[in-house]
Amino acid sequence: DAKTTQPPSMDCAEGRAANLPCNHSTISGNEYVYWYRQIHSQGPQYIIHGLKNNETNEMASLIITEDRKSSTLILPHATLRDTAVYYCIVSGKNNNAGNMLTFGGGTRLMVKP
Amino acid sequence: ETGVTQTPRHLVMGMTNKKSLKCEQHLGHNAMYWYKQSAKKPLELMFVYNFKEQTENNSVPSRFSPECPNSSHLFLHLHTLQPEDSALYLCASSQDWGRGYEQYFGPGTRLTVT
Numbered sequence: 001d002a003k004t005t006q007p008p009s010m011d012c013a014e015g016r017a018a019n020l021p022c023n024h025s026t027i028s029g030n031e032y033v034y035w036y037r038q039i040h041s042q043g044p045q046y047i048i049h050g051l052k053n054n055e056t057n058e059m060a061s062l063i064i065t066e067d068r069k070s071s072t073l074i075l076p077h078a079t080l081r082d083t084a085v086y087y088c089i090v091s092g093k094n095n096n097a098g099n100m101l102t103f104g105g106g107t108r109l110m111v112k113p
Numbered sequence: 114e115t116g117v118t119q120t121p122r123h124l125v126m127g128m129t130n131k132k133s134l135k136c137e138q139h140l141g142h143n144a145m146y147w148y149k150q151s152a153k154k155p156l157e158l159m160f161v162y163n164f165k166e167q168t169e170n171n172s173v174p175s176r177f178s179p180e181c182p183n184s185s186h187l188f189l190h191l192h193t194l195q196p197e198d199s200a201l202y203l204c205a206s207s208q209d210w211g212r213g214y215e216q217y218f219g220p221g222t223r224l225t226v227t
Contacts, residue, residue, distance in 0.1 A: 041223075042220060043203050044156070045115070092212030099211065099212065099213075101156075103155040104155055
């Protein structure tokens, strides 16, 4: 699966939008972009995923560039409870490899009052 | 609540003990996973089961033995562990093993090997 690059940490003011970038320049045509987050010592939480089109759900929006080499996760109104490590993962190169997730270091988002 | 439960939440065991971790999913999913998260390291995939059949073993030592009696339950049997096996063990499930399905994680079992 393609490798992803994320900034190690970011700050965001409470109530403002948090925009978390991810580079995945070697992504292949079949690979999905997934976002998960992990609050300290808890299990990772699924946020959103997409293939080519932008996606939105009740938690966040995912913006994927037209060439699919990068994406941005947007938390529209960050709260203190959004403080977590956010992981951008590319997976699903072929159906034989299935749904294997390779977690990197992620971005540690700190939401400040 | 993600619909994936794990027991126990905390476990302390000696190197000569035998213990088991249990995972149960209430989502009607067909694929289940075991991950390991050591201190200050990324999550590592250990095993994958799809429709009760093991599809992936990520070079895990034989002192870790998974069991999947049905699509809703997954066990990780532990024996003669080492202190470096102390970690957070996470279970996850997804609708299917194929591409495009998101995984839902349990809260994890914090294991300490003494």
